[in-house]
Amino acid sequence: MAIIIDGQTRVLVQGATGNQGSFHLKQMLAYGSNVVAGVSPGKGGQSVEAVPVFDTVFAAVEAQHPNASIIFIPARLAKEAAFEAMEAGIETVVIITEHIPVHDAMDIMHLAKARGTTIIGPNTFGIISPGLCKMGIMPNSIFLPGTTGVLARSGTLSYEIVFNLTAAGIGQSSVVGLGGDRVAGLSFVDILQRFEADEGTTQVVLVGEIGGNAEEEAAEYIKSMRKPVVAYLAGKSAPPGKRMGHAGAIIERGKGTFASKVTALNAAGAQVAALPWEVPNLLAQVSR
Amino acid sequence: MAIIIDGQTRVLVQGATGNQGSFHLKQMLAYGSNVVAGVSPGKGGQSVEAVPVFDTVFAAVEAQHPNASIIFIPARLAKEAAFEAMEAGIETVVIITEHIPVHDAMDIMHLAKARGTTIIGPNTFGIISPGLCKMGIMPNSIFLPGTTGVLARSGTLSYEIVFNLTAAGIGQSSVVGLGGDRVAGLSFVDILQRFEADEGTTQVVLVGEIGGNAEEEAAEYIKSMRKPVVAYLAGKSAPPGKRMGHAGAIIERGKGTFASKVTALNAAGAQVAALPWEVPNLLAQVSR
Amino acid sequence: MKLFEFMAKELFARNGIPIPQGRVVRVPSEAAAACQTIGSVVLKSQILSGGRGKAGGIKFADTPDEAATAAGEILGTELKGFTVDTLLVEQKLQIDQELYLAITIDKAAQCPVLIASAFGGMDIEDLAEDKLVKHNIDVGIGIMPYLTRELNRKLGLSGVLAQQAAEIFTNLYKVFREYDAELVEINPLVVSGEKLVAADGKVTIDDEAMFRVGELVPHTEERTDLEIKAAELGISYVQLEGDIAVMANGAGITMATLDILQHYGGHPANFMDAGGGAGIEATAKALEILLATQPKAILVNIFGGITRCDDVATAFAQVKQSRGIDVPLVIRLVGTNQAEGVRILQENGIDSFRTIKEAVEKVVQIANA
């Protein structure tokens, strides 16, 4: 039906009383996510939209048994928040926060490996399994339950793609944002593997961008996939040597170019759409 | 046939050119263990009994592909040796060294958990799967291949027990020494689980001692075991408050007594032999 | 943030990594004085770019007079787009071997990676893979002595050089972690007799970590004024060469917007990611930055998620009311609070589109008119 989160997921919101945290807690509830608790140090005992708030993740886990957490905590404290979630036994941690120092991100991933925690992000729009659960900051209205898996490095661009899918009647099993930072939890390959294994997913849309070699690595894995993959890549017009917003979106020493990614994906049998709204048509072609 | 090590195990000896290391390397070879490499910093290129010696574990792994290591390195450097083995990807690490600081042992176990490494010891006589592989310092002559699993906190005492088993014609599937230190890798329960799952093991002998509550925890698990367990415990005559050689062998504040362990084991259906040479008879009784 | 070579070396020296005797100079007379003290020297332009040697940014001198002359020839010149205003005057080393040593981030492995080579001195990208030694570092362990032994073995170092190298590996990792570096590089790490010396040094600090290491490291700047102003507002801004200013919310969608604009024959004047969740004030300031660049037209592409369409619309309305908008403005606005946003724009006489295609076609038509 979906990957990573579903109707059984019990969501914790870290930073629940902050501006972003409380706004998105409300949005997630409105979408139907089972938000069972919030955490804000010093705010224990309060509630946000009838969701109880605790001082620590440990206290929230003790009382409400969440198994997934979404972090809306400023960059300076985000590592600590992720550590707390992992120490308290949370299995899936979605880190929305952007501008986290890369050494903190490495520390987070190090602990996650030891603990077997699934990390999505940082600097991600989150993950949604339409109709079942949303943990993220994406607009509620654009998603449609279905069987197309979507994975993206970038938030708003993936909304654009999903918006076009939904408009074309193509629903989504899960939509996952890897996050735009250099060091992120789940990689394209990690997520492709899950989509490949998921019975509820029949085809996949990969939304990539210039810089790094994540798309090339994904292409290598796509070669072995049974399910068809269609891609859209941003940054065709980007000049080399300029960091285009995301820490990783930069063509350095001739590596990570748009052309090399398109070549790799095509070689793996994945078609690359020239414009975002062409994705639905390409999908229709590959799924026969 | 056996647990943890068998005829496929490729053994590395860390500290191969030292007194103990070279002596036991020879003994292990004589037993038939597949010792493929040794490591001694600064001695790379030498050999011990025709086994090539390398400067680092990485180099040994690259050339000889060992998957298990036995450590004969002085206490001050033993943590580093264990770390090197784990970083180089060794799956099973047997730490013979005694007197390792307990904080170093905690650090070793912490890394082992993250890496999924099996640690036996420290301060252990090692492990042997008779007829297949020996990684340890026990005398070669006393073991007999068979189907009785033996696990012990203490070395020489377990030789005594095994000696009696062998004399009675009762062979062993594997004999494992947990080690006498406070913080050790595999616990009684870890090893009992492996014996319970091992097709080559039909019954188990547990050799315990006073102090701590490892035997009580083992008893808790034995309740759920299908295979019969017989125990022998040392320290019946030990006065409270005195540390009897092993760091853990001390009755403190009325806890860890001989009587409490016997009671727990008996309640779990495990008989406790009063004298070491009574173990074979008890085994004969329980295995009908 | 890239550090100048002399700054990188200062961090090295502070952390037990040997560097050549040297002095930072800004006028030829200082170069002469440095040469007087040091002897034969090399004068190196301090710019935030590689390839200085080929571009004439490095000179040698054996006497104070030669040093002054050489300094005079380099100082004030343009080199790789930078004006040279600082030189590092350093002892000329006896070079027996050049090694390469760096620590950076392995994105796929999510951890630091140490890269070394016994064949340094040239650009690492030009070295064959089999001449490189790579070792991922577990941040829970760091560099323990066995790793230094392994690295020395692979690099073929032994004896006193191996001992020094072990300290340099350890200290370089310390610099990497303590200063939140993205890259620390010594190229070449020179074998000079019985000594290892960091003959060059490159350090890039993670911009996101400046809040905690800002006090520890000197500051450099390679951005344009506009980029700096945008950064202060939390906005990603990159200047490009076209005539249509672009604003979108999210790095990916901004890149895609530029691509689409180009696809339809337009020429983007910039990359501007106003960020997810930009509020009214930030959006207004972002628009003002675009207006200040005097483009032919402005294209705004907002897909509201964390960003709310009503906030964006209110910001635009405010700017229009307060200082006027004298450039054609084409807006695509969908997502969170879309209806409210469109209403606010309408009330202020600003049209909006529902699809990016329509918006791009419109703005290209205006700009090319």
Added chain:
Amino acid sequence: MKLFEFMAKELFARNGIPIPQGRVVRVPSEAAAACQTIGSVVLKSQILSGGRGKAGGIKFADTPDEAATAAGEILGTELKGFTVDTLLVEQKLQIDQELYLAITIDKAAQCPVLIASAFGGMDIEDLAEDKLVKHNIDVGIGIMPYLTRELNRKLGLSGVLAQQAAEIFTNLYKVFREYDAELVEINPLVVSGEKLVAADGKVTIDDEAMFRVGELVPHTEERTDLEIKAAELGISYVQLEGDIAVMANGAGITMATLDILQHYGGHPANFMDAGGGAGIEATAKALEILLATQPKAILVNIFGGITRCDDVATAFAQVKQSRGIDVPLVIRLVGTNQAEGVRILQENGIDSFRTIKEAVEKVVQIANA
């Protein structure tokens, strides 16, 4: 190695854990002087044992004269098997609440465990499980601020007390790790007005780590002279009350030997684990220690593994030849190089047995004769 309270507190103070104002004294006049400076005081015997209060080892004084008198009453007395030669004279605290706080080792979890309680002051063993807060500490993480928040929540601490407690948790863990402690305990941790103070302190250092922390901590001794001498030889020795001296190789086999001896009506005079792999010299010295205790008989049980039977036999032969063995000696000798060992013993007129049963029966017969 257990530290005296005043030593533990010195480590605390050095590491930012507040302790009461106090002074270590060894004569009554110093106690008076301390009281003069501090005001109302408590005088606490410095012995390596708990339960000092009930045993009369703690007294209070409000004036220098009272302090001198109290000190005179305690100093020099026997308390729980120790002679009191040192007092800690400390400010008498206002006590609003007593907490318990300790960090020790969770053997099963193989990591440090922090144990705390809002109901301190008494022996922790007497506290109900539900009044204890326990938290395992990941040595890769240590104590991060969220853990201090969680501990404060469970202990019911807030405001300035919570802030102080957070620092104390962190600093106590630092003491635990940096000094290779097996136990660090503050009981009670006193709430005195707006302040938390460590009113008592217990620290036990891992003996195996003395090679690296020995310089950092003061030294104490609670072993007998014989135990010290044995330890210097790397031998585990515990004095018992019987008449048959025992030596074996390995802690488990030594315990079992004592058990079997007792089973057959014998009375062990000691526990002596000569260690795995003891060589000729160490074995000879171990035998000399046993001879020095003048037992009725000596039982030796060697199952050679890492220990070689020939080494043991040679050691015994050497001792016999050099200084004679004037006590009946019963040896059980099997294992590595057994034949050679038995031969050496025979040549020196020492009989050996193959089973422990035979050896024990023989030695009991001799001792009870």
